[in-house]
Amino acid sequence: MVTAVLLVQKATPETITQFHDQLSNELPTSKGKWNFNFKIFRNNPYSIPPDLVETTTTSPESKFLFTLSPSYLPDSTITLVNGKSAGVFTNLIEEEASELSHPTELTIPNEHLHRGATTGLNDRFDIFVGQKLQSLWTQRQIIKGDGGQIYELENGNLCIKTSNVFLHGNFRGLLIQIDLNDHLCDTKNPDSFKQVFDKVSEKYGIPPGNLCCEVLDTKYLDKYGDLCFQYSKILNF
Amino acid sequence: MVHQLSLVSSIPHNKYLQTISTLQALTGLVQPQPISTYTLISKPSTVFKPKFEPGKVNQIEQYFMKCITNWRDDSIDISKPILKDGDIVSARRLFRPDDKTERVWTLQISDIPIAGKNQGCCQQTVYESTLVHTHTRIDLNLEDKVKEGKDDFEDFIEIDPPEDSEVDSKKTEDALAEQRRASFLVFLQDLGYEVINQFWIKGIRFFHGDIIIEIFKVLIRDDTTANNSTAERIKLKLLDESNTFQIRVYMNVSKSTDVEQINHGTKELIKLQEFLKNLFILEIPDRIFMDSRVTLTK
Secondary structure: OEEEEEEEOOOOHHHHHHHHHHHHOOOOEEEEEEEEEEEEEEEOOOEEOHHHOOOOOOOOOOOEEEEEEEOOOOOEEEEEEOOOEEEEEEOOEHHHHHHOOOOOOOOEOHHHHHOOOOOOOOOOHHHHHHHHOOOOEEEEEEEEEEEEEEEEEHHHOEEEEEEEEEEOOEEEEEEEEEEEOHHHOOOOOHHHHHHHHHHHHHHOOOOOOOOEOOOOOOOOOOHHHHHHHHHHHHOOO | OEEEEEEEEEEOHHHHHHHHHHHHHHHOOOOOEEEEEEEEEEEEOOEEOOOOOOOOOOOOOEEOEEEEEEOOOOOOOOOOOOOOOOOOEEEEOOOOOOOOOOOOEEEEEEOOOOOOOOOOOEEEEEEEEEEEEEEEOOOHHHHHHHHHHHHHHOOOOOOOOOOOOOOOHHHHHHHHHHHHHOOHHHHHHHHOEEEEEEEEEEEEEEEEOOEEEEEEEEEEEOOOOOOOOOOOEEEEEEOOOOOOEEEEEEEEEOOOOOHHHHHHHHHHHHHHHHHOOOOOOOEOOOHHHHOOEEOOOO
């Protein structure tokens, strides 16, 4: 799966309904509602590299940690640290996931629980960072996506997700996430993605915005890490 | 968040069979569940130096963090004592260049157990989150820096040094980058933590109602004898060479605000303590030794 995300900042109720109408004309399969949480953490300036302790009182570096929890990945959080390291955390145990008939895409293997490596009562990673890593990372912003719709098109090869974006309760625009199946683009050449997504945007009348389809590493795609990276690019207010 | 109620004890090796039989009878569990974990102890790589202002209480602390994964090795039989001159006990190395399987790691930070007199059991809050996938961008231009970073890890984990032949250097570089791309340790480093120690746990556990009874031995890396570790495996030895078994009896409550459940759990643990007192004495561990805070440098 290759993704692109864009934010329509000047979205009005009219443009949003117009876009939904336009998509409905393409007869998509509605895959239900979704929402997301995106948190921005900054390094705690009082955490100083050991070699600079004597000379400075605050860290000269400025680093960011982002967490993204979309509801279509239940109980999971994607994180991106310092713009280069991505990780996926989940609270869902394999055997519980099948009981609850959740998607089993991201789960903790049963063995991990049975052999005693986890208590099985995990916290979300953003909560974990907010509670116990405050000396390293301090929370700056919470961005929420609400009232989202998922449309599946072209026999499931294309998925368009829309969501209204709120920053501290204020409406900041319409977020559109485009998921494309791998075989629709040349995964060996991420530079060509832009053209493909531009074509899709044109075809479905996606309003103009700051479309981002950049990836962390052009040689090795990683759908989760790249998605979080794209969110971090377009949601910097 | 887990609110954990616990009691601890230990038994000498020769009481193992008797203990197991008693617990089998008590719990009705003929086949106890085997537990085997590998834990890295890590600490923040930065120094936290908050500004001290009069009248302002600083609540932020730095914590040691445990990174736990399960350990797939059935070569150790804990019912047999591990002797110094006996068979070599070893664990498969995790961080090998040819190991492509993605490991799952649980990051865990626990609070210091709550203080107070006349407590029935030890109570502490444990926070954990499980990492199932990592991905890191490696810039090959920064290879020098990367190599430098590698040295820091070398004491604790065994990334086998790549073959240093000139012809293969490009290939090796790629392989090294590939290995680091999916590396949990690189993720940990970016998060701001560094590994300072490691240990292995091997044992069994019983379930009695909501109570979990764990009996285990702790193993550490054996560096005393000349290189008995191979490229494949790390030689291990017991942390406590007297072959004593550690026992931990605990119960997890999902909310620390659920007072009713906590009181009920405490009562259950005391009941069990009374019931097993002729077999082993369950005690409250000293909370000071369970402090996970990194002391601030002022």
